[in-house]
Amino acid sequence: MSRLITCIYIEGKKLLRSRTPVVTTLALTMIPFMGGFFMFVLKDPALALKLGFISTKAQLLGSADWPSYFNLLTQAIAIGGILVFGFVTSWIFGREYSDRTVVDLLAVPTPRSIIVLAKFIVATLWCFALSLYVLILGYIVGKLVNIPAWSFPVTSQGAYKFLACSLLTISLSTPVGLVASIGRGYLPPLAFTTLALVLAQIMAAIGYGHYFPWSIPALVSGITGGSHPVFDQTSLTIVLLTSTLGLVGTILWWQYADQY
Amino acid sequence: MKEVISTTALTKIYGTLRAVDNLNLSIKEGEIFGFLGLNGAGKTTTIRMLLGLVKPSFGASYLRGKKISTNSSTDIWHQVGFVVETPYSYPELTVFENLDLIRRLRGIKDKNRINQISKVLRLEQYAAKKAGQLSRGNIQRLGLAKALLHQPNILLLDEPTTGLDPAGIIEIRRLLISLADKHRVTILISSHKLAEIAKIATNIGIIHHGRLIKTIGRTDLKKQLKKSLLVEGRDRKALKSILTRAGYEIYSPTTKSGPLQIRDKNAVAAPEKIATLLVNAGHPPTLLKVQQEDLETFFLRSIQKAEQEREIADV
Numbered sequence: 001m002s003r004l005i006t007c008i009y010i011e012g013k014k015l016l017r018s019r020t021p022v023v024t025t026l027a028l029t030m031i032p033f034m035g036g037f038f039m040f041v042l043k044d045p046a047l048a049l050k051l052g053f054i055s056t057k058a059q060l061l062g063s064a065d066w067p068s069y070f071n072l073l074t075q076a077i078a079i080g081g082i083l084v085f086g087f088v089t090s091w092i093f094g095r096e097y098s099d100r101t102v103v104d105l106l107a108v109p110t111p112r113s114i115i116v117l118a119k120f121i122v123a124t125l126w127c128f129a130l131s132l133y134v135l136i137l138g139y140i141v142g143k144l145v146n147i148p149a150w151s152f153p154v155t156s157q158g159a160y161k162f163l164a165c166s167l168l169t170i171s172l173s174t175p176v177g178l179v180a181s182i183g184r185g186y187l188p189p190l191a192f193t194t195l196a197l198v199l200a201q202i203m204a205a206i207g208y209g210h211y212f213p214w215s216i217p218a219l220v221s222g223i224t225g226g227s228h229p230v231f232d233q234t235s236l237t238i239v240l241l242t243s244t245l246g247l248v249g250t251i252l253w254w255q256y257a258d259q260y
Numbered sequence: 261m262k263e264v265i266s267t268t269a270l271t272k273i274y275g276t277l278r279a280v281d282n283l284n285l286s287i288k289e290g291e292i293f294g295f296l297g298l299n300g301a302g303k304t305t306t307i308r309m310l311l312g313l314v315k316p317s318f319g320a321s322y323l324r325g326k327k328i329s330t331n332s333s334t335d336i337w338h339q340v341g342f343v344v345e346t347p348y349s350y351p352e353l354t355v356f357e358n359l360d361l362i363r364r365l366r367g368i369k370d371k372n373r374i375n376q377i378s379k380v381l382r383l384e385q386y387a388a389k390k391a392g393q394l395s396r397g398n399i400q401r402l403g404l405a406k407a408l409l410h411q412p413n414i415l416l417l418d419e420p421t422t423g424l425d426p427a428g429i430i431e432i433r434r435l436l437i438s439l440a441d442k443h444r445v446t447i448l449i450s451s452h453k454l455a456e457i458a459k460i461a462t463n464i465g466i467i468h469h470g471r472l473i474k475t476i477g478r479t480d481l482k483k484q485l486k487k488s489l490l491v492e493g494r495d496r497k498a499l500k501s502i503l504t505r506a507g508y509e510i511y512s513p514t515t516k517s518g519p520l521q522i523r524d525k526n527a528v529a530a531p532e533k534i535a536t537l538l539v540n541a542g543h544p545p546t547l548l549k550v551q552q553e554d555l556e557t558f559f560l561r562s563i564q565k566a567e568q569e570r571e572i573a574d575v
Binding site: 003006007009010013014017018099100101103104105106107108109110111112255256257258259260 | 308311312313314315330331334335337338340342344346347348349350351352353357361362364365366367406
């Protein structure tokens with residue numbers, strides 16, 4: 001256990017010293033401000049037109065209220081999170097190969113499985129911290145915009161769905177670690193993440209999203225307009241299975257494949 | 261003496277390329293084994309297999325009798341330090357932090373060890389500097405510091421002095437000799453700096469196209485280093501003609517100037533006869549010197565012989 005904690009410390013230090021925290025924070029900061037902007041426009045389209053935020057040709061759908069706002073945030077994290085959380089995992093694993101520092105992690109008294117696990121734990125913790133940041137900032141922006149129909153049950157339900165979607169999206173980052181390890185760098189996992197996102201949209205559009213892991217968080221967020229329970233057994237199984245395969249696959253790759 | 265580093269029929273095949281071919285090594289405790297070879301000969305691949313970075317296609321490698329593979333038990337790594345090619349470090353972390361990271365990974369409780377090794381390798385003044393800002397030589401020093409931090413008794417060093425200044429090379433040489441002599445550290449070192457290897461290695465192995473073509477101890481090496489007689493005079497052409505007519509074979513290097521070389525044992529044993537011959541012929545020598553070949557020449561000669569044998573085998 002102490003070795004795992006040590007490795008988490010090491011991986012955490014490397015992550016926090018890099019540019020990844022700044023880049024990912026900035027990237028996800030757009031979500032609450034984007035959501036707040038749309039709520040502002042929907043709340044008072046005439047004022048928005050007067051201020052020049054929209055043109056006369058704007059076609060806006062939806063209503064300005066807290067449930068809609070939380071849905072918007074949740075959908076954004078379910079989709080944008082695939083890219084940003086994937087980027088985090090891509091960097092944590094890929095950089096060891098691109099910077100050629102992986103050698104220092106392989107012939108040491110600390111088991112490789114512990115090192116891989118620590119990397120995933122740090123990736124998860126940072127991504128979850130980012131999610132909380134988006135949620136809190138989103139709440140503040142929502143209050144500043146004075147979105148109507150706030151209530152505690154709405155907020156707690158919205159927060160629950162948001163965090164559940166975040167966790168589902170975060171858990172789908174483990175295959176990214178595997179691709180980074182096999183591809184030995186940043187680019188293959190970034191390409192994989194982009195492909196996963198594109199396929200997720202297609203699969204959701206053609207009605208097979210329930211079976212494609214990367215479509216599931218977006219379906220749970222309500223992006224198709226339909227209702228998809230957060231903890232649908234089939235969807236949860238698919239996501240957990242994908243996540244587990246990614247984790248175990250990465251550990252096995254580090255333990256048995258030629259590394260250098 | 262105990263066998264510390266060994267390989268048995270160690271082979272690594274990449275597609276159609278045999279990067280390492282049936283390699284059998286046996287390195288005893290306290291030895292400094294100089295591992296020589298041309299670029300692409302298989303030195304780094306061998307070291308990678310010894311470190312469990314790469315799986316052998318056939319055969320096995322052992323450290324202190326323990327078979328090494330990619331999923332080897334981690335216990336052995338307490339005893340092993342290494343530098344594999346250019347030793348990269350985390351550029352966003354300082355020198356101290358890079359070493360601290362290794363200290364933690366290796367479970368070294370003594371934090372003072374970082375200061376100790378920094379002092380030995382003259383990195384103290386760079387402790388707070390980010391590794392990404394270090395010069396080439398200091399990156400190498402940092403790599404060596406990481407290899408020595410845990411006081412290993414086995415060192416696997418692949419080009420450890422690359423980028424170091426001459427003073428640094430001497431320092432590392434003295435350090436490695438001291439480690440082997442006083443602390444019985446077993447060292448496998450591969451390098452293209454043959455002069456350095458000649459000064460520190462107790463045994464030398466030459467690898468060519470993945471095969472170990474020669475293994476020789478320092479004492480035996482001295483006996484095998486050929487001697488030649490260098491002859492120089494005012495008229496090189498005339499000298500060459502006189503000596504050839506007298507039955508001496510002239511070794512002709514590619515240059516068309518400089519001293520002539522005679523490798524005849526009798527000539528080397530009695531250079532005064534050559535002097536007499538030339539003086540009587542009216543072309544007294546301006547230089548007459550017995551020279552022993554260096555490791556570089558011995559190495560190239562061994563490679564050449566191996567190539568010739570390979571060509572014959574192919575035919």
